[in-house]
Amino acid sequence: xxxxxRIGVAGLGTVGAEVVRLLEAERDVLARRCGxxxxxxxxxxxxxxxxxxxxxxxxxxxxxxxxxxxxxxxxVVVELIGGADGVALDIADxxxxxxxxxxxxxxxxxxxxxxxLTEAAEKAGAALCFEAAVAGGIPVLKVxxxxxxxxxxxxxxxxxxxxxxxxxxxxxxTGRSFDAVLREAQDKGYAEAxxxxxxxxxxxxHKLAILAxxxxxxxxxFAGVYTQGVRHVSAVDxxxxxxxxxxxxxxxxxxxxxxxxxxxxxPCMVRLxxxxxxxxxxxxxxxxxxxxxxxVVLEGRxxxxxxxxxxxxxxxxxxxxxxxxxxxxxxxxxxxxLPASPMERHVGPYYVRLSVVDRPGVIADISAVFRDENxxxxxxxxxxxxxxxxxxxxxxxxDCEEAxxxxxxxxxxxxxxxxxxxxxxxxxxx
Amino acid sequence: xxxxxRIGVAGLGTVGAEVVRLLEAERDVLARRCGxxxxxxxxxxxxxxxxxxxxxxxxxxxxxxxxxxxxxxxxVVVELIGGADGVALDIADxxxxxxxxxxxxxxxxxxxxxxxLTEAAEKAGAALCFEAAVAGGIPVLKVxxxxxxxxxxxxxxxxxxxxxxxxxxxxxxTGRSFDAVLREAQDKGYAEAxxxxxxxxxxxxHKLAILAxxxxxxxxxFAGVYTQGVRHVSAVDxxxxxxxxxxxxxxxxxxxxxxxxxxxxxPCMVRLxxxxxxxxxxxxxxxxxxxxxxxVVLEGRxxxxxxxxxxxxxxxxxxxxxxxxxxxxxxxxxxxxLPASPMERHVGPYYVRLSVVDRPGVIADISAVFRDENxxxxxxxxxxxxxxxxxxxxxxxxDCEEAxxxxxxxxxxxxxxxxxxxxxxxxxxx
Numbered sequence: 001x002x003x004x005x006r007i008g009v010a011g012l013g014t015v016g017a018e019v020v021r022l023l024e025a026e027r028d029v030l031a032r033r034c035g036x037x038x039x040x041x042x043x044x045x046x047x048x049x050x051x052x053x054x055x056x057x058x059x060x061x062x063x064x065x066x067x068x069x070x071x072x073x074x075x076v077v078v079e080l081i082g083g084a085d086g087v088a089l090d091i092a093d094x095x096x097x098x099x100x101x102x103x104x105x106x107x108x109x110x111x112x113x114x115x116x117l118t119e120a121a122e123k124a125g126a127a128l129c130f131e132a133a134v135a136g137g138i139p140v141l142k143v144x145x146x147x148x149x150x151x152x153x154x155x156x157x158x159x160x161x162x163x164x165x166x167x168x169x170x171x172x173x174t175g176r177s178f179d180a181v182l183r184e185a186q187d188k189g190y191a192e193a194x195x196x197x198x199x200x201x202x203x204x205x206h207k208l209a210i211l212a213x214x215x216x217x218x219x220x221x222f223a224g225v226y227t228q229g230v231r232h233v234s235a236v237d238x239x240x241x242x243x244x245x246x247x248x249x250x251x252x253x254x255x256x257x258x259x260x261x262x263x264x265x266x267p268c269m270v271r272l273x274x275x276x277x278x279x280x281x282x283x284x285x286x287x288x289x290x291x292x293x294x295x296v297v298l299e300g301r302x303x304x305x306x307x308x309x310x311x312x313x314x315x316x317x318x319x320x321x322x323x324x325x326x327x328x329x330x331x332x333x334x335x336x337x338l339p340a341s342p343m344e345r346h347v348g349p350y351y352v353r354l355s356v357v358d359r360p361g362v363i364a365d366i367s368a369v370f371r372d373e374n375x376x377x378x379x380x381x382x383x384x385x386x387x388x389x390x391x392x393x394x395x396x397x398x399d400c401e402e403a404x405x406x407x408x409x410x411x412x413x414x415x416x417x418x419x420x421x422x423x424x425x426x427x428x429x430x
Numbered sequence: 431x432x433x434x435x436r437i438g439v440a441g442l443g444t445v446g447a448e449v450v451r452l453l454e455a456e457r458d459v460l461a462r463r464c465g466x467x468x469x470x471x472x473x474x475x476x477x478x479x480x481x482x483x484x485x486x487x488x489x490x491x492x493x494x495x496x497x498x499x500x501x502x503x504x505x506v507v508v509e510l511i512g513g514a515d516g517v518a519l520d521i522a523d524x525x526x527x528x529x530x531x532x533x534x535x536x537x538x539x540x541x542x543x544x545x546x547l548t549e550a551a552e553k554a555g556a557a558l559c560f561e562a563a564v565a566g567g568i569p570v571l572k573v574x575x576x577x578x579x580x581x582x583x584x585x586x587x588x589x590x591x592x593x594x595x596x597x598x599x600x601x602x603x604t605g606r607s608f609d610a611v612l613r614e615a616q617d618k619g620y621a622e623a624x625x626x627x628x629x630x631x632x633x634x635x636h637k638l639a640i641l642a643x644x645x646x647x648x649x650x651x652f653a654g655v656y657t658q659g660v661r662h663v664s665a666v667d668x669x670x671x672x673x674x675x676x677x678x679x680x681x682x683x684x685x686x687x688x689x690x691x692x693x694x695x696x697p698c699m700v701r702l703x704x705x706x707x708x709x710x711x712x713x714x715x716x717x718x719x720x721x722x723x724x725x726v727v728l729e730g731r732x733x734x735x736x737x738x739x740x741x742x743x744x745x746x747x748x749x750x751x752x753x754x755x756x757x758x759x760x761x762x763x764x765x766x767x768l769p770a771s772p773m774e775r776h777v778g779p780y781y782v783r784l785s786v787v788d789r790p791g792v793i794a795d796i797s798a799v800f801r802d803e804n805x806x807x808x809x810x811x812x813x814x815x816x817x818x819x820x821x822x823x824x825x826x827x828x829d830c831e832e833a834x835x836x837x838x839x840x841x842x843x844x845x846x847x848x849x850x851x852x853x854x855x856x857x858x859x860x
Contacts, residue, residue: 022580022722029647032760033579131577137723139577147561147569149463150452150743217459275729278708292452292736293567297729299705306722313580323753330462 005034005320006041006073010065010091011080015105015132016045017052018305019078019312024055030313034320041075044068069094076101076127076319078312084108096120096128101324103315105132105308111206111222114213119332127324129315134207135160135284137307138300139314144214144288145329151290155255156215157430158286159279160207160265162302163191163198164230164250168267169280172238172247178231190282200229201250201265208252212263215288216256216338217330221263224340225252228266237353237423240383240394241269244351247277251428260339262346268428269351275299276430287430344403349378349427354393354412355420358386362417366393369411373404390419396427435464435750436471436503440495440521441510445535445562446475447482448735449508449742454485460743464750471505474498499524506531506557506749508742514538526550526558531754533745535562535738541636541652544643549762557754559745564637565590565714567737568730569744574644574718575759581720585685586645587860588716589709590637590695592732593621593628594660594680598697599710602668602677608661620712630659631680631695638682642693645718646686646768647760651693654770655682658696667783667853670813670824671699674781677707681858690769692776698858699781705729706860717860774833779808779857784823784842785850788816792847796823799841803834820849826857 007023009016020040023030031037044062062068069077069091077095079102081088088109095102096117104110110117110130121128131141135158144156159165163185170181182199185191197203205225213220230250241248246269254263270277275297279285284302289295301307318324328335356362363380370377376398383392397405409422437453439446450470453460461467474492492498499507499521507525509532511518518539525532526547534540540547540560551558561571565588574586589595593615600611612629615621627633635655643650660680671678676699684693700707705727709715714732719725731737748754758765786792793810800807806828813822827835839852 018722026580026582029582029760030580032647032764033756035761138726139573142577143569143573146748147572147744148740149747150456150460150740152456152459217462275705275708278705292448292740294731294737296568298726299729300726301724307724310578310580310722314577317579318576321753321755323751323755325751325753326463330459331465334462 004037004039005316006039006075007078007316008042008068008071008074008076009040009078009080010044010068012043012045012052013080014305015308015312016080017054018309019080020054020056022309022313030317034317036320038316038320041073042068042071066090066094069100070098074100076103076316078316079104079106082106082108084112089113092117096124096126099124099126101127101129101319103129103312103319105130105312107133107203107206107210111209111220114210115219115332115335118327121327122332127319128327129318129324131315132308132311134210135286136300136302136304137310138284138286138298138302139311140211140286140298141214142314143296143298144211145325148288148290148293148296149329151292153215153288153290155253155289156211156286157251157253159249159276159284160204160252160302161198161250162282162284163195164204165279165284166190166282167199167230168233168248168250171233171235172242175235177235178233199231201227204250204252204265208254208263208265211252211286212254212261213335214328215254216261216336217328217334218261218336218338221261221338221340224261224263226264226266226343230267233267237425240353241351244396245272246270246427247272248425249276251276253428257341257345259341259345262341264343264346267425269425270428270430274430344406346402347399348429349399350397350405351425351427352395352409353423354418355390356393357417357419358382358389358391359417363393365415365417366412369408373408375400375404375408434467434469435746436469436505437508437746438472438498438501438504438506439470439508439510440474440498442473442475442482443510444735445738445742446510447484448739449510450484450486452739452743460747464747466750468746468750471503472498472501496520496524499530500528504530506533506746508746509534509536512536512538514542519543522547526554526556529554529556531557531559531749533559533742533749535560535742537563537633537636537640541639541650544640545649545762545765548757551757552762557749558757559748559754561745562738562741564640565716566730566732566734567740568714568716568728568732569741570641570716570728571644572744573726573728574641575755578718578720578723578726579759581722583645583718583720585683585719586641586716587681587683589679589706589714590634590682590732591628591680592712592714593625594634595709595714596620596712597629597660598663598678598680601663601665602672605665607665608663629661631657634680634682634695638684638693638695641682641716642684642691643765644758645684646691646766647758647764648691648766648768651691651768651770654691654693656694656696656773660697663697667855670783671781674826675702676700676857677702678855679706681706683858687771687775689771689775692771694773694776697855699855700858700860704860774836776832777829778859779829780827780835781855781857782825782839783853784848785820786823787847787849788812788819788821789847793823795845795847796842799838803838805830805834805838
């Protein structure tokens with residue numbers, strides 16, 4: 001392998017431009033690291049004339065990214081367009097069909113089509129690499145696939161969305177509301193104008209499904225991810241969490257249970273002594289657990305041109321060295337089809353906040369509901385004392401099953417003294 | 431590559447036994463992950479009859495580990511004996527000479543001979559792998575070599591010795607003395623009966639030299655590591671650190687400066703908001719910094735049978751897949767010879783604690799010494815008020831050069847009112 005590797009870059013947004021810039025700026029050291037020269041042979045983007053601060057005059061221009069993916073002068077196709085279907089999927093199909101290596105940062109594409117693409121790539125003898133799709137600059141896929149390959153992992157979880165983590169961090173730091181902090185995040189460019197993919201947990205769910213497939217050698221099951229975002233996290237609950245020794249983080253968690261593969265994305269209360277409690281702002285982090293290693297924690301920037309380009313180029317270097325382990329750690333034919341463990345079967349402790357009229361017997365009524373569902377209360381605190389007025393009751397439970405908790409909350413909501421729908425946040429043992 | 435890979439294990443202590451146990455227990459999944467069966471074909475240890483809880487009846491026994499390393503029925507030699515020279519070096523030489531892959535957990539061997547072994551291995555076409563030599567279960571070498579290969583790193587640092595981190599964590603948690611906590615660590619098996627390699631920083635220095643060589647593409651320079659251990663860290667300074675918003679950690683730090691490669695291991699004061707401040711007990715952590723990624727933090731167990739075996743087997747799987755990047759990221763011939771940046775040229779803030787007689791003029795005398803060396807004091811606090819008695823004066827500086835700081839401390843020690851040698855701990859901007 002001493003011939004140059006010819007790279008086609010489809011998509012020249014901030015990430016694509018940074019990939020091209022770094023490949024040029026670090027040309028010599030990258031060639032030493034992979035044993036052969038890397039060359040941007042072809043590019044494609046929507047607007048040919050836009051100024052991007054990079055020199056693409058040496059690369060062949062394609063108006064059609066799909067044509068680029070099939071072009072003879074391209075050895076590795078870098079897909080940086082995005083979207084689960086449409087042109088991104090067409091590019092992937094074209095590259096793999098042509099037997100070319102495909103490098104992508106597209107988490108939606110892999111979450112929806114990763115298993116099928118892996119099967120096709122294996123049949124075609126093509127490499128499929130997507131390090132940049134999960135946790136940006138943190139090489140978490142390589143770590144799970146290769147660095148921890150000796151392990152039978154039991155749980156993988158993390159802070160997978162920097163927008164949500166920034167919002168929760170700022171809400172805790174400043175005491176401001178979700179809406180106010182979201183607007184600030186949009187002004188700073190940490191949240192999109194249309195933020196629902198991030199704040200409703202979809203982006204984190206894409207990444208979790210990919211992580212789970214790799215960690216457990218299973219076919220990706222994005223539809224099996226229970227997903228709840230951060231829109232309804234309030235400053236009040238962040239404050240009570242702190243009083244109880246917790247912080248609230250949006251986590252993605254995957255683990256094997258007796259019911260199958262549990263995959264869930266939702267706000268969690270985590271204790272201050274767990275590493276993820278201190279991962280703030282736009283940082284991401286992933287934790288892998290298994291009997292041999294106990295736990296390994298990886299933290300870094302989950303988005304942005306530099307971190308994403310770092311992951312894309314690491315994949316290109318693996319392709320250049322001819323050194324690509326199976327995308328999901330085992331051959332596609334060996335991937336297991338794991339049943340989705342339903343969220344109703346989830347077991348863990350819970351935080352519940354109730355708005356109730358402060359009068360005799362209310363606590364007894366609430367306690368009776370929990371008793372009837374066999375849910376064990378760990379602590380119950382009435383916040384404030386104002387006979388006849390509405391006060392907060394905050395309680396935490398020991399391990400409960402989600403199904404019983406949901407029934408209890410539905411029953412409590414119907415109590416006459418309860419003035420608002422109960423707020424429930426899961427507590428996570430990490 | 432479908433033929434079985436025949437492994438020879440030299441050294442059957444707790445790590446060697448765990449490697450053999452895991453290879454057997456996870457035989458099927460490991461074969462799927464690397465595409466071929468793994469087989470323990472040969473073993474060697476001091477005592478053939480010792481009960482280790484593993485079945486080695488299928489492996490050929492060698493009384494001489496060097497004979498094992500040269501044996502025809504072995505494809506990859508796993509060296510788990512330890513020591514910078516002697517039999518470990520003989521095994522390495524024998525394996526490489528025979529063109530076999532060498533996997534080792536031996537940090538002393540690599541710190542002293544890593545560059546020469548890499549050159550020999552490259553000439554022989556043999557793989558050389560030592561993931562287990564640094565930070566145990568954390569795949570930090572793979573991350574630096576491959577996952578972050580697109581980056582021009584500027585600084586690499588970490589908590590590289592679990593024994594020291596346990597001692598410092600317990601001293602802070604309990605307020606007890608170094609000696610008391612060391613004895614407890616020895617009772618718990620976290621420190622050796624002869625603990626000097628750990629507590630004097632030598633073990634961390636071995637690991638730092640390896641990390642620096644890999645991160646900066648440089649020939650290893652273990653002799654260039656400034657090394658100071660934790661023996662002299664007192665509960666008093668840990669308490670004052672906390673009052674100032676710091677924790678004390680033994681760090682290994684490598685970075686490129688205008689004077690060359692700075693490598694140093696010493697106790698550092700780190701701010702509470704830096705990730706390493708929360709890495710407690712026997713955990714290790716490594717941080718890599720560069721312009722593209724900002725920073726990536728890796729945390730996990732740095733020692734113990736499970737984590738070390740995890741790293742050893744990950745290396746074996748890379749060998750089995752035929753997938754081994756150059757040991758120090760670039761071919762040995764391309765490794766730079768970097769001058770060692772002398773510790774006297776180190777620049778940073780400092781913490782200084784003085785024991786002085788509480789009387790008029792003392793602070794003025796101390797301040798004058800700092801002024802004469804052009805050292806800028808950030809804060810100076812006299813702890814307590816007891817005219818005529820000995821009190822503590824604690825001060826912190828802005829960035830200073832180490833040479834000037836050392837001259838100032840020597841001058842202050844000679845002041846008549848100063849009753850004990852000054853205590854100096856470097857503050858680290860992380």
